Amino acid sequence: xxxxxxxEEQKFREECREWLLANVPSERRPLNAADAIAxxxxxxxxxxxxxxxxxxxxxxxxxxGLSLVQQVIWLEExxxxxxxxxxxxxxxxxxxxxxxxxxxxxxxxxxxxxxxxKGEAIWCQGFSEPGAGSDLAAIRTHARIEGDELIVNGTxxxxxxxxxADWQELVVRTEAGSRRHQxxxxxxxxxxxxxxxxxxxxxxxxxxxxxxxxxxxxRIPLANVVGGLGNGWKVAMSTLxxxxxxxxxxxxVKLSQEIEELVASARASGAIRDDRIAGELAQMRAEVAALRxxxxxxxxxxxxxxQPGPEASVIRLFSAELGQRLERMxxxxxxxxxxxxxxxxxxxxxxxxxxxxxxxxxxxxxxxRDIIAERVLGLPxxx
Amino acid sequence: xxxxxxxxxxALVAATADWxxxxxxxxxxxxxxxxxxxALQAMGWTAMTGPDVALDHATxxxxxxxxxxxxxxxxxxxxxxxxxxxxxxGKVALALFGNAGVRVxxxxxxxxxxxxxxxVIATFRLxxxxxxxxxxxxxxxxxxxxxxxxxxxxxSPLPALHLxxxxxxxxxxxxxxxxxxxxxxxxxxxxFERPIGWFQAIKHMCADMAVRCAVARAQISFAAxxxxxxxxxxxxxxxxxxxxxxxxxxxxxxANIQVHGGIGMTDEASxxxxxxxxxxxxxxxPARRSVLLGDPA
Ligand SMILES: Cc1cc2nc3c(=O)[nH]c(=O)nc-3n(C[C@H](O)[C@H](O)[C@H](O)COP(=O)(O)OP(=O)(O)OC[C@H]3O[C@@H](n4cnc5c(N)ncnc54)[C@H](O)[C@@H]3O)c2cc1C
Numbered sequence: 227x228x229x230x231x232x233x234e235e236q237k238f239r240e241e242c243r244e245w246l247l248a249n250v251p252s253e254r255r256p257l258n259a260a261d262a263i264a265x266x267x268x269x270x271x272x273x274x275x276x277x278x279x280x281x282x283x284x285x286x287x288x289x290x291g292l293s294l295v296q297q298v299i300w301l302e303e304x305x306x307x308x309x310x311x312x313x314x315x316x317x318x319x320x321x322x323x324x325x326x327x328x329x330x331x332x333x334x335x336x337x338x339x340x341x342x343x344k345g346e347a348i349w350c351q352g353f354s355e356p357g358a359g360s361d362l363a364a365i366r367t368h369a370r371i372e373g374d375e376l377i378v379n380g381t382x383x384x385x386x387x388x389x390x391a392d393w394q395e396l397v398v399r400t401e402a403g404s405r406r407h408q409x410x411x412x413x414x415x416x417x418x419x420x421x422x423x424x425x426x427x428x429x430x431x432x433x434x435x436x437x438x439x440x441x442x443x444x445r446i447p448l449a450n451v452v453g454g455l456g457n458g459w460k461v462a463m464s465t466l467x468x469x470x471x472x473x474x475x476x477x478x479v480k481l482s483q484e485i486e487e488l489v490a491s492a493r494a495s496g497a498i499r500d501d502r503i504a505g506e507l508a509q510m511r512a513e514v515a516a517l518r519x520x521x522x523x524x525x526x527x528x529x530x531x532x533q534p535g536p537e538a539s540v541i542r543l544f545s546a547e548l549g550q551r552l553e554r555m556x557x558x559x560x561x562x563x564x565x566x567x568x569x570x571x572x573x574x575x576x577x578x579x580x581x582x583x584x585x586x587x588x589x590x591x592x593x594x595r596d597i598i599a600e601r602v603l604g605l606p607x608x609x
Numbered sequence: 610x611x612x613x614x615x616x617x618x619x620a621l622v623a624a625t626a627d628w629x630x631x632x633x634x635x636x637x638x639x640x641x642x643x644x645x646x647x648a649l650q651a652m653g654w655t656a657m658t659g660p661d662v663a664l665d666h667a668t669x670x671x672x673x674x675x676x677x678x679x680x681x682x683x684x685x686x687x688x689x690x691x692x693x694x695x696x697x698x699g700k701v702a703l704a705l706f707g708n709a710g711v712r713v714x715x716x717x718x719x720x721x722x723x724x725x726x727x728x729v730i731a732t733f734r735l736x737x738x739x740x741x742x743x744x745x746x747x748x749x750x751x752x753x754x755x756x757x758x759x760x761x762x763x764x765s766p767l768p769a770l771h772l773x774x775x776x777x778x779x780x781x782x783x784x785x786x787x788x789x790x791x792x793x794x795x796x797x798x799x800x801f802e803r804p805i806g807w808f809q810a811i812k813h814m815c816a817d818m819a820v821r822c823a824v825a826r827a828q829i830s831f832a833a834x835x836x837x838x839x840x841x842x843x844x845x846x847x848x849x850x851x852x853x854x855x856x857x858x859x860x861x862x863x864a865n866i867q868v869h870g871g872i873g874m875t876d877e878a879s880x881x882x883x884x885x886x887x888x889x890x891x892x893x894x895p896a897r898r899s900v901l902l903g904d905p906a
Contacts, residue, residue: 227611227612227613227614227615227618227667227668227830227833227834228610228611228667228834228837228838229610229612229831229834229835229838229840230610230838231610232610235610295610486903489902489903498902504898504902507902508852508898508901508902509852509856509901511849511901511902511903512828512848512852512853512896512901513824513849513853515828515845515846515849516825516827516828516849516850516853517824518831519612519827519828519830519831520823520824520827522610522612522827522831523612523613523827523830526612526613527613529611529613537823540819540820540823541823543816543820544820544823544824592809592813594816595809595812595813595816595817596809596812596813596816598816598819598820599792599806599812599813599815600812602816602819603788603815603816603819604792604796605792605795605796605804605806605807605812605815606796606803606804606806606807607807608807608808608809608812
């Protein structure tokens with residue numbers, strides 16, 4: 227065990243820092259949805275051009291072929307430099323791409339991965355449905371096979387960035403009459419295909435960042451099935467393992483930045499003289515340190531063993547709830563200024579309102595607790 | 610950077626767990642044989658940090674989590690600190706300096722006690738004829754004395770950090786023990802014709818216990834590595850480890866009693882042993898808020 231970084235990793239860190247210092251845009255991510263997406267894409271392209279996209283992705287597909295440790299170093303420096311939120315590129319970079327790397331054909335990898343890295347193709351995740359949220363195996367959106375095509379009908383909901391996406395990780399029932407985890411397939415769906423209708427949904431923060439998607443006889447080449455027809459559950463679980471296991475490292479790292487800012491602001495305003503505030507800040511600063519240690523432990527284990535295991539739910543749950551406590555503290559310190567919030571503002575109130583997603587999206591806190599109890603502690607399955 | 614256990618560490622942890630299970634089972638924590646100390650000595654658990662072995666903090670902390678999981682004597686911690694930073698061989702009692710006087714844990718058979726006084730580690734000679742009485746934590750005894758007039762402080766901040774780290778490790782072990790006790794009972798005990806661990810109210814309590822353990826363990830390893838690497842922020846990381854580990858021990862011990870229901874609060878069953886140990890540990894080398902907040906010194 228060693229927390230020190232090698233000379234090569236240190237040098238890499240300095241390169242990251244130097245580049246970020248010179249290149250992080252001074253303007254904020256625009257509030258208006260269309261401009262925000264253009265901003266996300268352009269920024270991602272710049273990252274790619276400078277060699278900062280897909281740091282641990284294979285070089286054959288446009289990545290740098292470096293280690294997960296270097297990826298984390300990059301994210302630490304990224305947060306420290308107040309670089310922009312990944313925005314619409316979240317799905318492609320954090321779990322779409324990794325799922326393809328693990329499960330897709332050469333042809334799909336060669337086509338999609340570089341486009342994801344360059345910010346040319348936005349991906350979205352079509353897993354949840356109105357009747358299948360926590361209970362993902364209740365998926366009803368289905369596809370029948372006609373020749374070498376799938377014909378999809380049904381609906382998906384809460385699909386983040388569906389309204390601007392080019393491609394989708396779509397999980398559908400490809401075997402008529404199949405139940406639960408059987409008969410599902412993980413398909414690459416072209417979001418521009420005829421028969422797809424996207425109805426954006428506004429969040430309580432005012433942002434329009436997710437949508438309901440309707441499929442009316444949408445034709446998808448059978449060749450777009452990833453990991454084999456009927457194997458959708460297994461592929462979907464690998465997607466979720468990336469989403470939960472390594473997808474939120476950037477957000478975890480950002481908490482280290484945020485707690486320092488909270489302590490500094492409590493010092494500046496004198497709020498720190500309140501014993502309860504000081505006590506909670508001290509506690510959270512210790513927990514944020516522990517979160518970093520868990521993240522390091524997690525990536526060390528992933529490097530040794532390959533994919534993240536169910537322990538990923540432990541980190542996901544802990545960081546989601548810790549992040550929400552930080553957001554509440556920020557609100558408390560801000561006082562009645564929060565009342566001036568306007569819909570769509572990207573302020574700390576906006577962050578607080580959007581932050582409710584942390585214990586809902588990607589598996590709710592309750593579902594994560596089930597997973598921990600059942601798969602880590604071996605308690606009986608409730609469902 | 611690598612925070613995974615290597616194969617040697619895994620082997621040492623497994624060997625420690627095996628030995629503890631056979632020779633120092635938690636269920637018998639309050640009726641430990643008088644020969645336990647010599648058995649611990651013979652197996653080398655008391656000399657790991659001494660000049661001959663000088664185990665690194667990272668590995669030492671892993672071993673202490675296992676020892677702590679079996680509610681090993683708290684004087685193993687004072688002994689380990691003494692072995693690393695002073696030339697005191699043999700048993701060293703653990704001193705808790707208070708405003709009114711000093712409480713000494715595990716004074717039997719010791720001539721020296723060690724504790725944190727004014728922020729640094731100090732040792733002092735125990736007066737002869739000391740009377741030890743039972744304590745809240747039945748695995749230890751307490752002797753009370755006035756502030757010793759002669760103390761020998763160790764001229765370095767590091768030994769105090771060492772004790773803080775070991776306390777964190779003992780607390781994490783205690784939290785692990787409570788988690789395991791709760792989850793195995795939850796899988797076994799049936800009500801409403803199913804194991805109580807089927808009910809989410811119980812299951813989720815167990816999950817939270819597992820989270821607290823993972824949080825504490827990760828930070829303990831990080832802090833231990835920070836000490837090993839002489840990192841400038843080692844004091845903060847050790848304090849953070851101490852803080853999250855105390856919380857894990859205390860919250861898990863309490864939850865464990867709840868998971869057990871009525872039997873959980875009996876003297877006969879084991880859950881109270883973890884609770885009482887957690888309360889004892891909370892007074893040993895606690896984290897200072899100013900350090901946790903990173904106050905400009
Ligand atoms: C901001 C945001 C972005 C999202 N983006 C996407 C996306 O891009 N793609 C996508 O596919 N999905 C997305 N989701 C959907 C997300 O995965 C689901 O919201 C989530 O899985 C919960 O499903 P649900 O909303 O149907 O809630 P439900 O499953 O109906 O849950 C409602 C409540 O019941 C609880 N509950 C349900 N089942 C159990 C149980 N067995 N035990 C105990 N409690 C239970 C839940 O924990 C929750 O508190 C997003 C969600 C949000 C909030």
